Structure formats: structure tokens, C-alpha cells
Amino acid sequence: xxxxxxxxxxxxxxxxxxxxxxxxxxxxxxxxxxxxxxxxxxxxxxxxxxxxxxxxxxxxxxxxxxxxxxxxxxxxxxxxxxxxxxxxxxxxxxxxxxxxxxxxxxxxxxxxxxxxxxxxxxxxxxxxxxxxxxxxxxxxxxxxxxxxxxxxxxxxxxxxxxxxxxxxxxxxxxxxxxxxxxxxxxxxxxxxxxxxxxxxxxxxxxxxxxxxxxxxxxxxxxxxxxxxxxxxxxxxxxxxxxxxxxxxxxxxxxxxxxxxxxxxxxxxxxxxxxxxxxxxxxxxxxxxxxxxxxxxxxxxxxxxxxxxxxxxxxxxxxxxxxxxxxxxxxxxxxxxxxxxxxxxxxxxxxxxxxxxxxxxxxxxxxxxxxxxxxxxxxxxxxxxxxxxxxxxxxxxxxxxxxxxxxxxxxxxxxxxxxxxxxxxxxxxxxxxxxxxxxxxxxxxxxxxxxxxxxxxxxxxxxxxxxxxxxxxxxxxxxxxxxxxxxxxxxxxxxxxxxxxxxxxxxxxxxxxxxxxxxxxxxxxxxxxxxxxxxxxxxxxxxxxxxxxxxxxxxxxxxxxxxxxxxxxxxxxxxxxxx
Amino acid sequence: xxxxxxxxxxxxxxxxxxxxxxxxxxxxxxxxxxxxxxxxxxxxxxxxxxxxxxxxxxxxxxxxxxxxxxxxxxxxxxxxxxxxxxxxxxxxxxxxxxxxxxxxxxxxxxxxx
Numbered sequence: 001x002x003x004x005x006x007x008x009x010x011x012x013x014x015x016x017x018x019x020x021x022x023x024x025x026x027x028x029x030x031x032x033x034x035x036x037x038x039x040x041x042x043x044x045x046x047x048x049x050x051x052x053x054x055x056x057x058x059x060x061x062x063x064x065x066x067x068x069x070x071x072x073x074x075x076x077x078x079x080x081x082x083x084x085x086x087x088x089x090x091x092x093x094x095x096x097x098x099x100x101x102x103x104x105x106x107x108x109x110x111x112x113x114x115x116x117x118x119x120x121x122x123x124x125x126x127x128x129x130x131x132x133x134x135x136x137x138x139x140x141x142x143x144x145x146x147x148x149x150x151x152x153x154x155x156x157x158x159x160x161x162x163x164x165x166x167x168x169x170x171x172x173x174x175x176x177x178x179x180x181x182x183x184x185x186x187x188x189x190x191x192x193x194x195x196x197x198x199x200x201x202x203x204x205x206x207x208x209x210x211x212x213x214x215x216x217x218x219x220x221x222x223x224x225x226x227x228x229x230x231x232x233x234x235x236x237x238x239x240x241x242x243x244x245x246x247x248x249x250x251x252x253x254x255x256x257x258x259x260x261x262x263x264x265x266x267x268x269x270x271x272x273x274x275x276x277x278x279x280x281x282x283x284x285x286x287x288x289x290x291x292x293x294x295x296x297x298x299x300x301x302x303x304x305x306x307x308x309x310x311x312x313x314x315x316x317x318x319x320x321x322x323x324x325x326x327x328x329x330x331x332x333x334x335x336x337x338x339x340x341x342x343x344x345x346x347x348x349x350x351x352x353x354x355x356x357x358x359x360x361x362x363x364x365x366x367x368x369x370x371x372x373x374x375x376x377x378x379x380x381x382x383x384x385x386x387x388x389x390x391x392x393x394x395x396x397x398x399x400x401x402x403x404x405x406x407x408x409x410x411x412x413x414x415x416x417x418x419x420x421x422x423x424x425x426x427x428x429x430x431x432x433x434x435x436x437x438x439x440x441x442x443x444x445x446x447x448x449x450x451x452x453x454x455x456x457x458x459x460x461x462x463x464x465x466x467x468x469x470x471x472x473x474x475x476x477x478x479x480x481x482x483x484x485x486x487x488x489x490x491x492x493x494x495x496x497x498x499x500x501x502x503x504x505x506x507x508x509x510x511x512x513x514x515x516x517x518x519x520x521x522x523x524x525x526x527x528x529x530x531x532x533x534x535x536x537x538x539x540x541x542x543x544x545x546x547x548x549x550x551x552x553x554x555x556x557x558x559x560x561x562x563x564x565x566x567x568x569x570x571x572x573x574x575x576x577x578x
Numbered sequence: 579x580x581x582x583x584x585x586x587x588x589x590x591x592x593x594x595x596x597x598x599x600x601x602x603x604x605x606x607x608x609x610x611x612x613x614x615x616x617x618x619x620x621x622x623x624x625x626x627x628x629x630x631x632x633x634x635x636x637x638x639x640x641x642x643x644x645x646x647x648x649x650x651x652x653x654x655x656x657x658x659x660x661x662x663x664x665x666x667x668x669x670x671x672x673x674x675x676x677x678x679x680x681x682x683x684x685x686x687x688x689x690x691x
Contacts, residue, residue: 114671
């Protein structure tokens with residue numbers, strides 16, 4: 001028999017999916033199957049929840065029952081704690097999907113005499129695993145044994161034995177540990193757990209908390225090495241890696257009106273793309289929120305749902321203010337088409353903002369989402385984080401084909417085109433509002449800085465807030481440069497007067513020519529009549545002369561006749577010639 | 579004083595030896611288990627002759643009992659009676675520690691006799 005050489009097959013490490021949102025993407029499939037993973041972090045960073053979610057989701061989704069060995073919380077406490085996340089532990093325990101084992105060690109009740117081992121713990125874990133045929137085990141803060149039992153040397157050796165034993169059993173284990181000074185864990189457990197170490201971090205920067213997750217090591221597998229923000233909310237644990245969302249969303253060709261007809265015209269006559277990201281940036285008081293409101297009104301009239309995140313104004317104030325420019329948003333709120341979500345940006349950290357936003361969007365299912373303004377999030381120097389958050393939000397919205405409308409306040413004097421949060425790369429259509437200060441006046445100008453995928457106007461429009469909404473007016477571009485406001489108005493009246501003057505001049509000239517023509521024609525008539533008079537006079541003279549000659553001839557003939565001569569005829573002819 | 583303590587720790591007493599009820603948790607007949615049992619027997623004979631009862635529980639046969647009694651370390655000796663419950667872990671080779679752990683030092687031992 002001929003042996004065929006099989007090509008080397010790339011075998012990836014078998015993995016145990018966590019089904020924790022985002023984590024499986026970073027780890028490339030989950031935690032190492034059948035091996036221990038160390039999850040460490042300081043107090044309150046979500047270690048227990050992480051571990052519990054790993055078990056619960058494993059049991060529910062992958063039919064891998066789990067044993068939770070808790071060294072700190074009792075069974076009833078655990079059940080109560082995770083019930084708020086919607087995990088029905090008692091039900092799972094009854095279905096033999098979950099086993100809670102509370103290992104209680106109380107130092108004051110225990111004294112030591114001679115050598116001991118942890119065989120009791122082994123037996124308990126073994127019994128639990130065998131009872132429900134568990135595939136996953138969690139040891140929640142096994143380090144607390146160190147404070148409960150004497151003789152750390154024995155404990156260390158026993159823990160090492162326990163981890164080897166669990167590995168031999170082939171159960172996927174999570175060991176949680178408190179973060180120690182300088183080291184990952186207080187008791188140096190990372191020495192024993194060498195397959196996968198995940199670090200959870202909960203830090204406060206600028207008075208808002210950020211949770212982060214980092215995979216410190218993952219033996220035998222590639223993994224994301226960044227610090228990824230994660231969240232704990234009523235749905236549990238979720239990691240939000242930027243990379244978990246690829247750039248593979250489909251794009252709509254549908255266009256939606258901006259609510260301002262002349263702005264539509266500027267954007268090749270149709271408005272924004274559906275599902276695109278629109279940014280309106282400008283200095284204070286240039287009418288960013290007004291443009292947003294006009295857009296909202298147009299959307300609500302089409303029957304679309306709009307979710308408005310306002311970070312600076314309360315909904316009531318916003319509705320009142322928009323009434324002043326003739327936009328009444330209240331009916332849409334009452335109809336349920338418009339929903340306001342008003343929170344202070346400082347209320348919670350960026351990640352929580354992101355998830356609450358995403359959650360609200362998922363619940364409300366809007367066609368349009370407004371964030372007013374995005375730079376409210378920028379506190380101190382967290383621009384990179386804000387950008388990362390917005391990037392993830394934009395990705396999410398694009399995936400859902402929701403049109404995002406951001407406003408951004410740029411401080412005066414800054415480079416206007418350098419948006420505060422450096423989000424320009426995320427933006428599809430960017431409208432810039434700016435002050436034009438001429439002649440002791442401040443006027444608003446609007447132009448389209450960029451608009452991907454459509455023809456757009458390169459003109460600055462003057463932007464007016466009237467009590468009938470927003471109006472865009474052509475700015476005056478003439479010999480004196482770009483004029484707006486009353487300067488534009490006065491220039492326009494000046495122009496009008498000039499035009500009138502010119503018209504009058506033309507009329508005057510035409511009148512003059514007419515008069516000249518009339519004079520000329522009168523002259524012609526006069527000349528003609530003069531000529532005619534002279535002509536008739538001349539003819540009369542000619543006639544008289546002719547008649548005289550005739551008469552002379554006749555007289556001569558008569559005379560000749562009377563003289564009876566015939567030679568005289570010639571003489572008469574001669575006389576005539578003379 | 580004596581009667582007060584006795585009253586507080588009123589306990590259903592069954593059989594004459596049950597005044598001292600000690601349970602020794604082991605996992606199989608290991609060296610450590612045998613050593614612990616012998617050490618315990620020796621101390622009890624010396625201090626509590628005739629008033630004690632030792633129950634050896636093999637957790638390999640009854641793993642459920644480990645959970646019920648919160649056993650982590652092996653061997654574990656639990657003094658169930660008299661109260662309060664006392665736990666001593668180890669092979670009981672340190673006699674002084676056992677006596678302190680069981681409140682059997684000279685001062686206290688007379689209290690219960």
C-alpha cells in the first residue's frame with residue numbers, strides 16, 4: 001500500500017467559546033479548551049461576572065454544564081447577584097446545567113496541627129463535575145484560601161496540583177484573582193496558570209470610569225493585544241473591540257431630504273444619503289441644532305423615527321427654542337416618532353454612553369440618530385477615546401443603515417476644518433457653519449466641506465434663521481468681495497439704484513434718437529416741399545419760355561407769310577438759335 | 579458559671595459517650611489519615627477517657643458530606659459537641675495545637691468533666 005503524504009494541516013488550538021459579546025472575536029474563538037485561564041483585576045472590575053457569564057452562556061448555548069466554585073459569595077448571594085442580569089441560576093441548577101459550590105473558609109474557626117492537603121476541595125470539585133458532567137469550571141478567587149488557611153507553602157503546592165488535576169480532567173477553567181502590587185495577582189498565581197491570562201482593569205480618568213480588558217497572554221494562539229473597552233450593564237458583559245466590526249456594510253443609494261430645500265440643491269438636489277454620517281460643525285450660535293431640527297422635522301413628516309441624543313439642552317428647552325424658528329417638534333414627540341435622550345456627558349463613562357446609546361437604538365429602531373454635540377464628550381485629553389467610541393457607534397449605525405447626524409462645536413480661532421474630535425475620516429457629509437464678520441456684523445455662512453459620493457456645491461451660502469425656518473441666501477460676490485447681512489443688503493440696493501439709473505439713461509437715449517428722427521423727417525418734408533415749389537416754378541418758367549419761342553416762331557412764320565418770301569424761314573431758324 | 583455554660587449548650591444527649599462528639603474527615607486510608615486518627619485517639623484517651631465519640635468519615639465514599647460540612651483541607655477534625663464548633667486541620671501531630679484547638683488545655687478541660 002502506498003502511503004500518500006498528507007500536507008501539514010494548520011491545527012488551531014481547540015477553543016471554548018465564551019459567547020461574551022466581542023471577546024470571542026479578540027481571542028479568535030474563545031478561551032483555551034480544557035485548560036485554565038486566569039482572569040485578574042482589581043476589586044469591582046467584573047471578574048466574577050465574567051466567569052459567571054462564561055458558565056451561563058456555555059451551559060445555555062453550547063450545552064456545556066459548569067461548576068462555579070465560589071470562595072467568597074454564598075450560593076444564595078450569587079443567585080441574587082446575577083438574577084439582575086436575567087440569569088436564572090436556580091432553574092439551571094435544577095436542570096443540572098450549573099452547580100454552585102460555596103467553599104467557606106473562616107480563619108477564626110480553623111486551627112492547624114501538622115500537615116494537611118486540599119483533598120477535601122478536590123473531592124468537592126470532582127463530585128460537582130461528575131454530578132452534572134461539567135465541561136467548565138470557575139474558581140472564583142481561589143486566593144482567598146491564603147487568608148483562610150495557614151501555611152502558604154502547602155497551599156501553593158496544593159493549588160499547583162489542583163490546576164494540573166483540572167487540566168488532566170480536560171475541563172476549561174477560569175481562575176479569578178485579585179490584582180496585586182506590581183504583579184498580576186497577589187499570590188503569584190500566574191506562575192501556575194500559563195495558558196491564558198486576561199487582565200481586567202477599571203480605571204477612573206477625569207472623573208469618569210473606563211473598563212478595559214487585555215489579553216496578556218494566550219499560549220498557542222494569536223489574539224488581539226490591545227486594551228479593549230468593555231461594559232457591564234443589565235445584559236451582562238460585553239467587550240467592544242473596534243476590530244470586531246469590519247468595513248463591510250452595504251451602502252444605500254437612497255437620498256433623504258435635509259429639510260432645507262436650498263441645502264438639498266447644494267447636495268446635487270437630493271440631500272444626504274440614507275445611512276450616511278453627517279457632521280455639522282461650527283462655532284457657537286451658528287445654528288447647528290437648528291439644522292438638525294429642520295432635518296428632524298422633514299424626517300418626521302416622512303413618518304420616520306428619530307432618536308435625539310442631546311447632551312447640552314433639556315428636551316423641553318430644545319422644543320421651546322426650535323419654536324422660535326418655526327419648527328414645532330412637540331407633535332412628533334407626542335406621536336412617538338421623535339424621542340429625546342438627554343443626559344450629561346459626564347454622567348458616566350464613554351463605554352457606558354456607547355452601550356446605552358446602542359441599546360436605545362436597538363429598542364427604538366430609529367431611521368435617524370442625532371448626537372448634539374459630539375464634542376461634549378471631550379473632557380480633558382480623551383479625544384482618542386471619544387474618537388474610538390464614535391467610530392464604533394458610526395460602524396454600528398452604518399450596519400443598521402441608520403443616518404447619523406452629529407453636531408460639533410468648534411471653538412473660534414481654531415482651524416475650522418480640524419474638527420475637535422478628529423472624526424473627519426468617519427464623516428460622509430460635512431457641513432461647515434461659520435461666522436462671517438463684516439461691517440460690524442456677525443452673519444452665518446454655510447458651505448459643504450465634503451460630501452462623499454455626490455456632486456455638491458462649492459458655494460458659500462448665507463444662512464438665515466427666520467421665523468419660518470432656515471433660509472439659505474446667495475451671498476453677494478462682487479468687486480468688493482463676499483458680502484453678507486446688511487452689507488449684502490445695502491450693496492444690493494446700491495446695485496438696484498445703479499440699475500435703475502442705467503435703465504433711465506437708456507430710455508433717455510432712445511427718446512433722443514426718436515426726437516432726432518422726427519426732426520430729420522420734418523426736415524425731409526420741408527426740403528421736399530421747397531424742392532417741389534422750386535420745381536414747379538422752374539417748370540412754369542420753362543413753359544413760358546417755350547410758349548414765347550413758339551409764339552416767336554409762329555410770329556415769324558406769319559410774318560414771312562405776310563412777306564411771301566420763303567428764304568426768311570432760315571433766317572428765323574437762325575434767330576431762334578441766337 | 580459551669581451550670582450557665584452547660585445550660586447554654588444544652589444538647590440532646592444520646593448515649594453516655596456523646597458528650598464529646600468528634601468527627602474526623604479523611605479521604606481514603608492515606609498515611610496522613612491514619613496518623614491523624616492515631617494522634618486523635620491518643621489525645622482523647624488521655625484527656626477525655628470514656629466521654630468521647632470519634633466518627634471517621636471517608637469523603638471518597640460520601641463526597642456530599644464534604645460540601646455539607648465545608649471541608650476543604652484533609653484531614654479535618656470537627657468538634658461538633660460541645661459547641662461552639664471547632665475545626666482543626668492537619669494530621670494532628672502537634673499535640674499542643676490540638677489541645678488549644680479543642681479547648682482541652684488544663685484551664686478549660688475541667689470545665690466539661
